[in-house]
Amino acid sequence: MxxxxxxxxxxxxxxxxxxxxxxxxxxxxxxxxxxxxxxxxxxxxxxxxxxxxxxxxxxxxxxxxxxxxxxxxxxxxxxxxxxxxxxxxxxxxxxxxxxxxxxxxxxxxxxxxxxxxxxxxxxxxxxxxxxxxxxxxxxxxxxxxxxxxxxxxxxxxxxxxxxxxxxxxxxxRNLGAPVQQWPEQIVKAALFAQNHYDKPIGLDDLVEASGLSKYHFTRLFHKTTSMTPLNYLTKIRLDKAMGWLRSSDKSIQEIARLVGYSNGNYFSKVFHKRIGMSPGQFRESKYTVPVDHIVVD
Missing domain, CATH: 2.60.120.280 (Regulatory protein AraC)
Incomplete structure (x- = not known):
């Protein structure tokens, strides 16, 4: 979680x-x-x-x-x-x-x-x-x-x-999954994304939150997380969207808005590209797909 x-x-x-x-x-x-x-x-x-x-x-x-x-x-x-x-x-x-x-x-x-x-x-x-x-x-x-x-x-x-x-x-005792000590600038950007995913934020906002130049931020973010800043933000939004799809009867358009997309059609395209099915198909499959979570990179 x-x-x-x-x-x-x-x-x-x-x-x-x-x-x-x-x-x-x-x-x-x-x-x-x-x-x-x-x-x-x-x-x-x-x-x-x-x-x-x-x-x-x-x-x-x-x-x-x-x-x-x-x-x-x-x-x-x-x-x-x-x-x-x-x-x-x-x-x-x-x-x-x-x-x-x-x-x-x-x-x-x-x-x-x-x-x-x-x-x-x-x-x-x-x-x-x-x-x-x-x-x-x-x-x-x-x-x-x-x-x-x-x-x-x-x-x-x-x-x-x-x-x-x-x-x-x-x-x-340094047990369990190894935890990388993320650079403070990347922590700031990651927390900004996790706190504001429902707003129309993008790369420039994450750069500003980090306090770095765009060039250094994108390189350091990818080195730290193994994904681009925008992919990280998209992952957060889709994780949240899947939660809404599984636990509510909200419309696709409403869920799109709740996770930072102003256009339901664009949200559906992004969802299908990353998850491999439409939001509607994902919702209807919630009782038949034999997994509890889908991991998106």
Whole structure:
């Protein structure tokens, strides 16, 4: 599951389950997606009321700042921080930043404390994660479950928390699928595409998001992702379109508009060229095609 599959943005969720066993396990305290634009956004890790909580916050776009041990760390696209509550840190929207968009999860429990301590020792407290990394995709899937109201009891929340925590361990130990540390400029462009695929954006917009020249951007993007910027954007749009085709009765024209195409006929041509069938054929085949996902390069 990638960024473009998230149905709703800028929501927050709190989870409060009963039972003395809660502190013995890993659980979700809060989860959310925000886009702050006011410098009033400022959290001090010493003065906060939460105790025994552990925050993981990942920057999607814009720029925030965190201060730890007297040192300032800029939080741009692709950077995450991990902090315990309470502890000596503060994070905020700096005066020279227009906005800071991020997704976060706050965990609790003794096992979460152990995991965060281990990550701090192995990787530090500010870490780069490419948007396609398994940990970030898992976080987005957990957020989507909250949006869909699919986290309804302590057992579900704990299972998701453990999955997230185990993915942190795997990252720290360099296990699982190898994750390339994408250049920051490419992370910015990739996140821009994933956040704005439903708008009429194109190559020039991705170039601008990266901050590079068009020549250097296209070469670096292909070297990093093994696809052109426009193919990457098209992949995002078609992935989302397939989700709509499978899960809704929206018209082809409406789905085209939802994924950034103003013309339904053009969308259908692109879809057929990449997927090998028309959007209508794909929709009607959803109960007979023996696969759950179609991978598009």
């Amino acid at each position: 990638v960024l473009e599959h998230v149905g709703k943005k800028h929501e927050s969720f709190g989870f409060r389950f009963q039972g003395d066993h809660q502190n013995e396990i890993v659980g979700i305290h809060t989860l959310g997606w925000e886009n702050v634009k006011s410098t009033d956004y400022h959290w001090d890790g010493i003065t906060r009321r939460e105790v025994g909580k552990y925050v993981f916050q990942y920057t999607l776009s814009g720029r925030g700042m965190i201060e730890m041990d007297g040192k300032l760390y800029p939080l741009t696209s692709g950077k995450a921080f991990l902090v315990a509550l309470p502890s000596r840190h503060r994070y905020f929207l700096p005066n020279d930043s227009e906005h800071w968009e991020f997704i976060y999860i706050t965990l609790y429990g003794k096992e979460a404390e152990k995991a965060f301590r281990f990550i701090h020792e192995e990787k530090g407290r500010v870490i780069n994660f490419p948007p396609e990394s398994e940990l970030i995709q898992l976080l987005l899937s957990i957020y989507q479950k909250a949006v869909d109201k699919d986290i309804t009891d302590a057992f579900q929340a704990s299972a998701l928390s453990y999955a997230f925590m185990m993915e942190l361990y795997r990252f720290a």
